[in-house]
Amino acid sequence: MRILPAKSFSTKREEDYGTPEQNRVVKEIIERVRTEGDQALFYYTEQHDRVKPDKLRLEEAEIQAAYEQVDEPFLQAIREAAANIRAFHEKQKRNSWMDPQPDGSLLGQVIRPLKRVGLYVPGGKAAYPSSVLMNAIPAMVAGVPEVVMVTPPATAGQPGINPYILVAAAEVGITEIYGVGGAQAVAALAYGTESIPAVDKIVGPGNIYVALAKRYVFGAVDIDSIAGPSEIVVLADSSADPAYVAADLLSQAEHDEMASAVLVTPSAELAEQVRREVSRQLAELPRKAIAQRSLDDYGAILTVDSLEEGIEVVNRLAPEHLELLLEEPFRYLGAIENAGAIFLGEYSSEPVGDYFAGPNHILPTNGTARFSSPLNVDDFLKKSSVIYYSRQALLENGRKIITLAQHEGLQGHARAIEVRLEKELEKEENRDGGN
Amino acid sequence: MRILPAKSFSTKREEDYGTPEQNRVVKEIIERVRTEGDQALFYYTEQHDRVKPDKLRLEEAEIQAAYEQVDEPFLQAIREAAANIRAFHEKQKRNSWMDPQPDGSLLGQVIRPLKRVGLYVPGGKAAYPSSVLMNAIPAMVAGVPEVVMVTPPATAGQPGINPYILVAAAEVGITEIYGVGGAQAVAALAYGTESIPAVDKIVGPGNIYVALAKRYVFGAVDIDSIAGPSEIVVLADSSADPAYVAADLLSQAEHDEMASAVLVTPSAELAEQVRREVSRQLAELPRKAIAQRSLDDYGAILTVDSLEEGIEVVNRLAPEHLELLLEEPFRYLGAIENAGAIFLGEYSSEPVGDYFAGPNHILPTNGTARFSSPLNVDDFLKKSSVIYYSRQALLENGRKIITLAQHEGLQGHARAIEVRLEKELEKEENRDGGN
Numbered sequence: 001m002r003i004l005p006a007k008s009f010s011t012k013r014e015e016d017y018g019t020p021e022q023n024r025v026v027k028e029i030i031e032r033v034r035t036e037g038d039q040a041l042f043y044y045t046e047q048h049d050r051v052k053p054d055k056l057r058l059e060e061a062e063i064q065a066a067y068e069q070v071d072e073p074f075l076q077a078i079r080e081a082a083a084n085i086r087a088f089h090e091k092q093k094r095n096s097w098m099d100p101q102p103d104g105s106l107l108g109q110v111i112r113p114l115k116r117v118g119l120y121v122p123g124g125k126a127a128y129p130s131s132v133l134m135n136a137i138p139a140m141v142a143g144v145p146e147v148v149m150v151t152p153p154a155t156a157g158q159p160g161i162n163p164y165i166l167v168a169a170a171e172v173g174i175t176e177i178y179g180v181g182g183a184q185a186v187a188a189l190a191y192g193t194e195s196i197p198a199v200d201k202i203v204g205p206g207n208i209y210v211a212l213a214k215r216y217v218f219g220a221v222d223i224d225s226i227a228g229p230s231e232i233v234v235l236a237d238s239s240a241d242p243a244y245v246a247a248d249l250l251s252q253a254e255h256d257e258m259a260s261a262v263l264v265t266p267s268a269e270l271a272e273q274v275r276r277e278v279s280r281q282l283a284e285l286p287r288k289a290i291a292q293r294s295l296d297d298y299g300a301i302l303t304v305d306s307l308e309e310g311i312e313v314v315n316r317l318a319p320e321h322l323e324l325l326l327e328e329p330f331r332y333l334g335a336i337e338n339a340g341a342i343f344l345g346e347y348s349s350e351p352v353g354d355y356f357a358g359p360n361h362i363l364p365t366n367g368t369a370r371f372s373s374p375l376n377v378d379d380f381l382k383k384s385s386v387i388y389y390s391r392q393a394l395l396e397n398g399r400k401i402i403t404l405a406q407h408e409g410l411q412g413h414a415r416a417i418e419v420r421l422e423k424e425l426e427k428e429e430n431r432d433g434g435n
Numbered sequence: 436m437r438i439l440p441a442k443s444f445s446t447k448r449e450e451d452y453g454t455p456e457q458n459r460v461v462k463e464i465i466e467r468v469r470t471e472g473d474q475a476l477f478y479y480t481e482q483h484d485r486v487k488p489d490k491l492r493l494e495e496a497e498i499q500a501a502y503e504q505v506d507e508p509f510l511q512a513i514r515e516a517a518a519n520i521r522a523f524h525e526k527q528k529r530n531s532w533m534d535p536q537p538d539g540s541l542l543g544q545v546i547r548p549l550k551r552v553g554l555y556v557p558g559g560k561a562a563y564p565s566s567v568l569m570n571a572i573p574a575m576v577a578g579v580p581e582v583v584m585v586t587p588p589a590t591a592g593q594p595g596i597n598p599y600i601l602v603a604a605a606e607v608g609i610t611e612i613y614g615v616g617g618a619q620a621v622a623a624l625a626y627g628t629e630s631i632p633a634v635d636k637i638v639g640p641g642n643i644y645v646a647l648a649k650r651y652v653f654g655a656v657d658i659d660s661i662a663g664p665s666e667i668v669v670l671a672d673s674s675a676d677p678a679y680v681a682a683d684l685l686s687q688a689e690h691d692e693m694a695s696a697v698l699v700t701p702s703a704e705l706a707e708q709v710r711r712e713v714s715r716q717l718a719e720l721p722r723k724a725i726a727q728r729s730l731d732d733y734g735a736i737l738t739v740d741s742l743e744e745g746i747e748v749v750n751r752l753a754p755e756h757l758e759l760l761l762e763e764p765f766r767y768l769g770a771i772e773n774a775g776a777i778f779l780g781e782y783s784s785e786p787v788g789d790y791f792a793g794p795n796h797i798l799p800t801n802g803t804a805r806f807s808s809p810l811n812v813d814d815f816l817k818k819s820s821v822i823y824y825s826r827q828a829l830l831e832n833g834r835k836i837i838t839l840a841q842h843e844g845l846q847g848h849a850r851a852i853e854v855r856l857e858k859e860l861e862k863e864e865n866r867d868g869g870n
Contacts, residue, residue, distance in 0.1 A: 015654050074842050077835035088542055091534055099526055106779075107523055107793055112772065114806050128843050164842060200806045219450050222806035241858070247851040254847035286846045333821065337547060341820040344541075348824040349855060351848040355839040356832055358542055359820035371549050371635045371657035373818035383808035385776040385794035386768065389783040397791055400512035404790040407509050407599060408563050411721045412689035413786040416682040420784060423676070 001249075001263075001278050001295050003271050006302035006313045011231055011260040012367050013298075018212045026183045026212040033187035038194045044184040049123075049154040056195045058161075058177045066166035074164065081356045082133050082171055088358030089141040092377035104390035109383050113143035114222075116197065117380060118189035119174070120204035120214075121165055123152030123181055129168035130354065134361050134375065135203050136172045142380035148199065149174050150189060152181025182206075183213035190217035201380070224379065225372060228365035229258035229298075232350055233319035233339075235310050235332075236274075238267040240325035241346065245270070246277035248323055248350055253291035253299060260298035262317065264310045271301045311335045318369040321350050338369045394420060436684075436698075436713050436730050438706050441737035441748045446666055446695040447802050448733075453647045461618045461647040468622035473629045479619040484558075484589040491630045493596075493612045501601035509599065516791045517568050517606055523793030524576040527812035539825035544818050548578035549657075551632070552815060553624035554609070555639035555649075556600055558587030558616055564603035565789065569796050569810065570638050571607045577815035583634065584609050585624060587616025617641075618648035625652035636815070659814065660807060663800035664693035664733075667785055668754035668774075670745050670767075671709075673702040675760035676781065680705070681712035683758055683785055688726035688734060695733035697752065699745045706736045746770045753804040756785050773804045829855060 018026070032040040038056065046052050067075075098108035117139045121132060132149070139147045149169050151161055161179060169177060178196055180188060186206075192198030201222040202214055214223045232252040234245050249261035265271055278295070285291055304310045311332060314322060318338035326332060329344035336342055340363030341353050354361045364372035398421045405413035453461070467475040473491065481487050502510075533543035552574045556567055567584070574582045584604050586596055596614060604612060613631055615623060621641075627633030636657040637649055649658040667687040669680050684696035700706055713730070720726055739745045746767060749757060753773035761767060764779035771777055775798030776788050789796045799807035833856045840848035 073835075073838045077838045080832075080835060081839065088534070091532060092544070094529075097526060099523070105792070109527070109794075109811075110768070110771075110777070115772065130839060130843065219801075219803070222803075243854050243858070244851075247847070247854045251845070251847040251851040254845060281850065285850070287844075291847065329823075333545070336545075336819065337550065338817075339819050341822060342545070344821070344823040347826050347829040347855065348822050349829075349851045351836055351840055351845075351851050352824050352829070352832075353820065353822045354848060356836045357540070357822050357824060357828075359544075359822055363820075366654075368654070368657075369817070369819070371817055373816075374820050376544075376818065378813060381808075382773075382804070382806055383811060384771065384774050384804070385788070385798075385809050386779070387776060387783050387788045387792050387794055388764070388779040389787050389792060391782050393792075394782040394784075394787070397515075397787075400508075400515060401786055401791045403508045403512045404516065404565060405786055408565065409721075410686070410689060410786075412682070412686040412726065413789060415716065415720070416679075416686040416784045416786050419678050419682045420782065423678070 001275050001299050001301050003275060003301045003303060006264060006304045006309065009300055009302055011262060011298060011317055011319070013228065013258065015228070015366070016208060018208050022208060023212060026209055026216060029183040030187040030213060030216055033184050033193065034191045041180050041184050041188055041193060044182065045153060045180055048182055049152050051154045051159045053153055053179055056178045056180055058179060060175065063166050063170050063177060066163035066170070069163035070167050075167065078129060078133070078168060078171060081130070082137065084356060084358040085133055085137045086141060089138050089377050093141065094381070098386070101393065103393040103396065105393045106386070106388040108386040110386055111381050111383050113145070114200045114380050114382060115144070116146040116148070116199040117144045118199035118202045119147065119149045120185060120202060120206050120210060121149055121151040122206050122210070123154065123162070127162045127165050129164045130361065131205065132165060132168035133172060136169070136174055138360065138375055138377050139380040140173060142377045144380050146176065147174055148176040148178070150178045150180050150185040153179030183209045186210055186213035186217060190221045203375070224362070224375065225364065225368065227362070229260065230255045231260040231320040231365060232323065233262045233264060233314055233317055233321070234323040234325055235264045235314055236270055236325035237265065237307060237327055238270055239327040240270060242270060242273035242277045244346060244349065245274045245325060246281050249278060249299070250281055250285060250291055251351055252321065253294040254285060254287040257290050257293040258298065259294045261295060262299060263301045264304060264313050265301070266304050266306055266310060268303060271303055275301060307332065314339065318367045320363045320365045320369065323348070323350060340364045340369045340374055391424070395424060436710050436734050436736050438710060438736040438738060441699060441739045441744065444735055444737055446697060446733060446752050446754070448663065448693065450663070450801070451643060453643050457643060458647060461644055461651060464618040465622040465648060465651055468619050468628065469626045476615050476619050476623055476628060479617065480588060480615055483617050484587050486589045486594045488588055488614055491613045491615055493614060495610065498601050498605050498612060501598035501605070504598035505602050510602065513564060513568070513603060513606060516565070517572065519791060519793040520568055520572045521576060524573050524812050528576065529816070533821070536828065538828040538831065540828045541821070541823040543821040545821055546816050546818050548580070549635045549815050549817060550579070551581040551583070551634040552579045553634035553637045554582060554584045555620060555637060555641050555645060556584055556586040557641050557645070558589065558597070562597045562600050564599045565796065566640065567600060567603035568607060571604070571609055573795065573810055573812050574815040575608060577812045579815050581611065582609055583611040583613070585613045585615050585620040588614030618644045621645060621648035621652060625656045638810070659797070659810065660799065660803065662797070664695065665690045666695040666755040666800060667758065668697045668699060668749055668752055668756070669758040669760055670699045670749055671705055671760035672700065672742060672762055673705055674762040675705060677705060677708035677712045679781060679784070680709045680760060681716050684713060684734070685716055685720060685726055686786055687756065688729040689720060689722040692725050692728040693733065694729045696730060697734060698736045699739060699748050700736070701739050701741055701745060703738060706738055710736060742767065749774065753802045755798045755800045755804065758783070758785060775799045775804045775809055826859070830859060
């Protein structure tokens, strides 16, 4: 790893909007699924996944059969992880509220879950059971009544869905699973087909075709943010164990050649120790080639003059994952403005959050922690404003509303209030006349 | 207005992604501002607004001078409106939280305001002081320390910014205002120039060039949703006053030729009365031509067999504004699944919410109330997960985390935990050895 001064180092990468050819292909797939429905899904599944299913939805028995293919330690670990994730996300729930006014009006906000959410799960090597948990549980906790899953019907050319994925889905309560992947699956979720009713929101990672398809259907349905390559920044002082720092940097670097792992430290000694420790640990890593490439292109050890400068660098980079391997990590928590997830102290290694502790591992990447948040229960809720205006409120405020409408040249708005004020006046006159 | 059965009527409109030429122009403007900064802003301002300013930022004195050009009733009304909007949005605020665990771990969520937000305000006829309030106040209530405004330096060819806009901005506490509009203003906010520091999020309405520019810079900064034409659905029974229904429908129809105003009712009599009343009131409306066109193209009176069917139609249309002009409106509130804002009862005319009551008037359009919400304080907050894992927690759960990482083929993740477990074991052995 390179040791650099922190000044102008950036982890920012240009977003991938696909090639014109990729965009054309995705558009064609989506239009065809939109017009031809299931028929197009079968066509593309045969083309892309080289399997010829006779139906799209998995039978309950197929899902249950997956349990026989997974080992007991995995099952126990994923059950406990799911319980932790559920407990954490329960804390994010919110109530609808009403705010009664002195004039008898009622204002408020109704908060409801979305009705139907589709979770995309990639096939092949990027099929992570932990991602099924992290995407589905916040939706379930929000109260979404229909959470459905789509995933390619074949893994690396072999027919059959990864059993670990199916078990993860079953464990969180997903029973509606379709064996269809790629842009065609996204199109089906967005517009609906004979077999797959349309959803309100699509979440989950995928390759460039899936990402482009999500971008394309956004508006017809909601989508989650398009995840960029993974990132970690470790802010460490001389109290940090170089072996821990190196292992944590490598745990991100092994994800992807585009992943970014950065150490920020005021300790020149730690910088040098970590550099050596990374080389040593890297040699033992099965995904060595990927990690090496990631460290060469997007990794760095950044030296700073002080922890305060280190905090500034962190806030500028706005990392997806931030570890504070500091003697007093909580002392600096309040100064962290931009980070997806913040891990404090020597036992809070980043994989603790990836798999088990409870917070979500779907986090803002590529500097978007400046304005984005980890996937959470709010992402599956929607709000409606509620306005009940009393007679007294309209009589007291009607003229002010008319004034504002007229200043914007919207006479029709003013008339909607005037017609009521006139009628109320009339009623009063009639009452007075009756006396 | 046409009276139709409700079955297949839709208010859904294709989204406007601009012409290829509009897209090309916007891309060129953005790239030029990104590379040339202020110089490009001055160039495009002269080209598009036909004025030649010597600086971009308004002086405090220029903002204060606007107060001399607005009348007292306006000033009083907007002050009271701002107080109401502030009070409503205060109810949306949330606290960061911590959740201590039995094993000594701490999990939590830090919630912080964005640091800098840019508000786009159109020039010309679409310059609405109420929109300044509705966009800026939620950001202010969230605690955003820097809320800045950009707006074209000329209105309808005349140099000078609408004084009502400037007063609205000053009233909500905006002091940083730049006289620059169009795609160039969006580019400046997204990437920063010598005069205008970059923001984290851009909100506010604009023409097609502004909308395309916002779409283009999304990712570098956050944006609000692109607002479609305005919509109202009135669900009314025979208790409703046809004059109120008609006036409320017209208050939306006058916005824009693409606006949509729809009555849904089980009462054939009300349907006919409203049809006649709309014709009568339309004749008196200054924006008659616009409203007529909107009603012809996107308006309808939909008859249904029952209020229950009416509710179904409403949920399918997912309107921006929904009025329940019913004898017992609260009885049906719980059944409304999809609507941006819900107005209950005869005094809750839609302009009450547009201007004054407190809830936001920036609402999801074009069916997106299925998954989107009114602009609110959350839109200006971001969350970071916090994970402090105790030694005990890691010792108890480390093996499970390793199991999950190994099942995903991520040995580096497993190693980050193993290196810690090994070290802890070593420490214990050393302690035992010392005894």
